[in-house]
Amino acid sequence: MQWQVQVMIFPALLFILVFNYIPMYGVLMAFQDYNLYKGFLNSPWAGFKHFDMFFNSPDFFRVIRNTIVISALKLVINFPAPIVLALMLNEVKNMAFKRIVQTISYLPHFLSWVIVSGFTISMLSVDNGSLNILLQALGIIDKPINFLSMPENFWAIIITTNLWKEVGFATIVYLAAIAGVDQSMYEAASIDGANKFKQIFLITLPSITPVIIIFLILSIGNLLNAGFDDLLLLGSSPMLRDVADVIDTYAYRTGIINNRFSYAAAVGLFKAIISVGLLTGANYIARRAGSSLW
Structure with a gap:
């Protein structure tokens, strides 16, 4: 029976091999002056030329700053x-209301960014944008504001949009962790006179701390x-490039649009190495605290 269970994971392993490990061969481009027609084997080697170009590029500090600030x-x-949100929903006793809130909160996760961005652009539009209409109706502004052309507003817009899209789906994991907490501890705390806030801080949060730490390690590893x-x-507007251009969009623009494949591969490899270092460091610190990925 054991081999049948192991065979079930074979498609997943095959997927990882084909789409994650075999493409790593393309890292060679970062050390070559890659030519599409010559391929990997015949393209001339360039050493660390493209890394030096990236580090000395006038875009380097802007791209790194935007990446770190937005990620942070x-x-x-x-x-x-x-x-x-999970702690709040856990205290809701009306199950119908709880299910409605959960559904509304995690539904945006299943929408593509094309739909979400279109909705955001429409809402912030100068022409009949709902936010401008509301602010004008309240007398806060006299004329419509083009929010998506103002660099000082972009970080707030991108963070708020991400929060709206993903907060509900991530809540499911924490609700599942909370559901596994021993209910007898709440009963004992209630007998001892602990109110709901004390139960949250003294029982719920410590009980789900291992889950929080694991997700924090993964978040730190994905900091770039x-x-x-x-x-x-x-952030497609040229006016927003100074605040919207991060490592991934910069690599896409230089590599795909400008056909600088080796340069983009060097940028991507640099980000991957730093990410592995951050993940390893965060896991080491978490292991010292008693909970880690490995």
Whole structure:
């Protein structure tokens, strides 16, 4: 019976092999002056030429700054949000209301960024955008504002949009972890006079801390993954490039649009190496605290 169970994971292993490991051969491009017609075997070697070009590029500090700032804002704001929502939903006793809120909150996760960005652009539009109509109706502004052309507003827009799209889906994991907490501890705490807030801070949060730590490690490992679809769609305006251009969009623009394949591969490899270092460091610190991925 054991071999039947092991065979079930074969398609997943095959998928990972084909789409994750075999493409790693393309990392060679970062060390070559890759020519599409010559291929990997015949393209001339360039050493660390493309890495030097990236480090000395005038775009380097802007791209790194945007990546770190957007990722840090997502980590600080969007990471604790589903934990708070899960704690709030766990205290709701009306099951019908609880299910409605859960459905409404995690439904946006299943929408593509094309749909979400279109909805956001429409809402913030100068012409009949609902936000401008509301602000004018309240007398807060006199004329419509083009929010998506103002760099100072972009980070707030991208963080808020990400929060709305993903907060509900991440909440499911934490609700499942909370459901596994021993209910007798709540009963004992209630007898001892602990109110709901004390039960949350003294029982619920400590009980789900291992799950929180694991997701925090993964979030830190993805710190340089500031986003691609959302930033490419919402930050496409040249006026927003100074605040919207991150490593992924920069690699896409230089590699795919400008046909600088080796340069883009070097940028991507640089990000991957830093991400592995962040993941390893975060896991080491978490292991010292008693909970880690490995």
